[in-house]
Amino acid sequence: MHELFATVIRWGSPNGITKQDSNVYRLWDITYYIAIPLGAIVIGLIIWCAVRYRERPGYERIPRQFQYHIPLEILYTAVPLALVIFLFVYVYQAEDRVDNVAPNPALVVRVDAFQWGWRFTYPNGYEVLGSVATEPNINSTDLPVLTLPAGETVQINLFSDDVNHSFYVPAFLFKRDAIQGINNSFDVNILPSAAGRRYIGECTQFCGVYHPFMRFWLQVMPKDKFGTWLAHHHGSQIVTAKG
Numbered sequence: 001m002h003e004l005f006a007t008v009i010r011w012g013s014p015n016g017i018t019k020q021d022s023n024v025y026r027l028w029d030i031t032y033y034i035a036i037p038l039g040a041i042v043i044g045l046i047i048w049c050a051v052r053y054r055e056r057p058g059y060e061r062i063p064r065q066f067q068y069h070i071p072l073e074i075l076y077t078a079v080p081l082a083l084v085i086f087l088f089v090y091v092y093q094a095e096d097r098v099d100n101v102a103p104n105p106a107l108v109v110r111v112d113a114f115q116w117g118w119r120f121t122y123p124n125g126y127e128v129l130g131s132v133a134t135e136p137n138i139n140s141t142d143l144p145v146l147t148l149p150a151g152e153t154v155q156i157n158l159f160s161d162d163v164n165h166s167f168y169v170p171a172f173l174f175k176r177d178a179i180q181g182i183n184n185s186f187d188v189n190i191l192p193s194a195a196g197r198r199y200i201g202e203c204t205q206f207c208g209v210y211h212p213f214m215r216f217w218l219q220v221m222p223k224d225k226f227g228t229w230l231a232h233h234h235g236s237q238i239v240t241a242k243g
């Protein structure tokens with residue numbers, strides 16, 4: 001209940017778990033703050049017109065008609081134009097910060113999407129391969145796990161083996177397409193408060209018959225434990241979602 005209330009007063013969007021997503025979150029926030037008073041003004045004017053100029057006995061059916069109200073015309077051109085320019089600049093700056101890739105990330109993980117599954121490859125060669133067997137159960141929690149450390153810069157190098165897919169962790173408030181022949185890189189700095197938690201990830205680009213089963217877990221690990229964890233993992237771990 002408390003969470004619901006907190007969500008409502010934050011204008012309907014939850015916070016994410018990375019440093020990058022605060023840019024997206026602020027963008028949503030500012031859009032709501034602009035849209036709500038604007039909506040109130042427009043709806044208020046409609047209601048006022050409908051009530052004030054409603055048909056009443058003794059009044060002319062059509063109110064006085066006139067054209068060219070220059071101050072009003074300037075106002076309703078200038079205000080939307082200013083808003084569009086402001087939002088454009090704001091979106092551009094937010095995208096720039098989200099897309100910023102650090103020259104020396106603490107960890108680089110290669111993520112390959114394919115029909116239908118994911119392959120996560122770490123710098124020491126350890127790989128997690130999750131693929132979908134025939135007729136999987138949509139509720140299956142047998143999913144490949146992408147383990148990432150919190151509190152440092154992680155670079156994801158995203159590829160596709162075949163068609164277009166999209167890497168989406170809702171808690172990142174971010175997704176990026178995986179396109180064959182293109183290396184899409186992005187950084188995430190997961191907040192230390194997310195350490196020890198598990199989040200769902202999924203493909204969000206329709207990519208064929210088993211697209212809905214193309215999911216994975218994101219396991220966030222404290223920075224100091226991650227190095228030891230990775231040193232103890234070698235070879236391939238294969239996860240197959242079953243029915």
Ligand SMILES: [Cu+2]
Binds near residue numbers: 165166206207214
């Ligand atoms: Cu896909």
